[in-house]
């Protein structure tokens with residue numbers, strides 16, 4: 001029996017596809033995906049469904065749900081560096097919890113990000129000063145264009161801020177991911193988040209017990225509705241709906257002094273990363289905002305998240321997103337880009 005994608009995504013929108021196939025092993029994932037591709041049918045790789053907005057009508061779509069499990073140390077690079085291979089269907093936060101428990105540093109600040117390990121490289125997930133690309137070594141990829149299985153090194157993925165070659169248009173399926181993590185006597189990597197440092201009462205760059213970083217991050221995230229919680233209506237979302245725009249130094253200087261501006265590492269030239277949340281708030285959109293008659297809302301905890309408040313349709317989610325984009329563009333001339341993957345909508 002087919003389920004609707006509403007039940008399999010954190011935004012809780014999306015119609016009923018033709019098929020949902022659950023792949024429980026790496027070999028099954030590869031074999032079934034190749035069969036679906038050969039059929040020429042429309043297809044979708046689904047992990048935890050926490051970073052997608054799926055259209056209300058997805059007739060004919062064949063969904064492949066990635067559920068292959070396993071965490072396995074592959075080798076020790078030296079005394080302090082360990083390589084771990086993780087199957088794509090593992091839950092990301094369960095993997096982070098495992099590394100913290102076993103004293104491996106490198107991904108502790110990304111505690112609480114929902115979804116699967118296989119989806120994490122797609123948008124180079126990140127939070128609180130850490131990004132997946134800091135510790136990912138390589139992954140196995142079945143390429144849609146060639147139907148061949150390749151091992152892609154981190155450099156092949158051309159990671160950027162919430163971006164990768166896969167997200168930019170190299171379709172395929174990730175079956176496992178390898179990470180290089182560090183044994184630092186139970187301590188974290190040096191902290192690169194002012195928020196965690198302030199919460200723990202330590203200086204930036206300090207190294208603290210892994211468990212302390214994890215607990216701090218989970219607490220900070222929960223305050224913003226940024227962990228999945230059945231009791232928190234603000235977590236019926238895709239997390240941040242827009243990426244922080246990267247603009248030229250000239251555009252950044254034209255903004256008010258109180259607009260947060262961060263040096264960007266994306267380009268060689270002079271670019272600045274802005275806060276999408278600040279732009280939205282200062283375009284006059286407040287937390288909790290709803291268009292009359294729509295089930296979609298801005299989160300009551302964080303302006304950057306769009307939530308499905310009361311039975312929104314996918315169209316209502318996109319209508320609110322477009323409204324936000326127009327308001328920000330009219331006020332500041334900056335185009336906000338959606339972070340989640342929009343599935344099954346005509347390109348517009």
Ligand SMILES: Cc1cc2nc3c(=O)[nH]c(=O)nc-3n(C[C@H](O)[C@H](O)[C@H](O)COP(=O)(O)OP(=O)(O)OC[C@H]3O[C@@H](n4cnc5c(N)ncnc54)[C@H](O)[C@@H]3O)c2cc1C
Nearest residue numbers: 047048049050051114115116118119125126173174238239
């Ligand atoms: C409350 C909340 C907070 C969040 N906070 C953050 C955050 O702090 N930082 C951050 O970066 N993200 C955040 N996100 C977004 C989301 O958690 C990540 O993007 C996550 O990696 C998505 O994983 P998933 O398994 O749910 O992917 P899905 O939503 O299932 O898929 C996302 C995309 O990846 C593709 N995909 C999935 N699995 C595979 C695979 N094995 N191979 C190839 N392609 C695949 C899908 O086809 C789709 O295009 C948040 C989301 C929520 C709901």
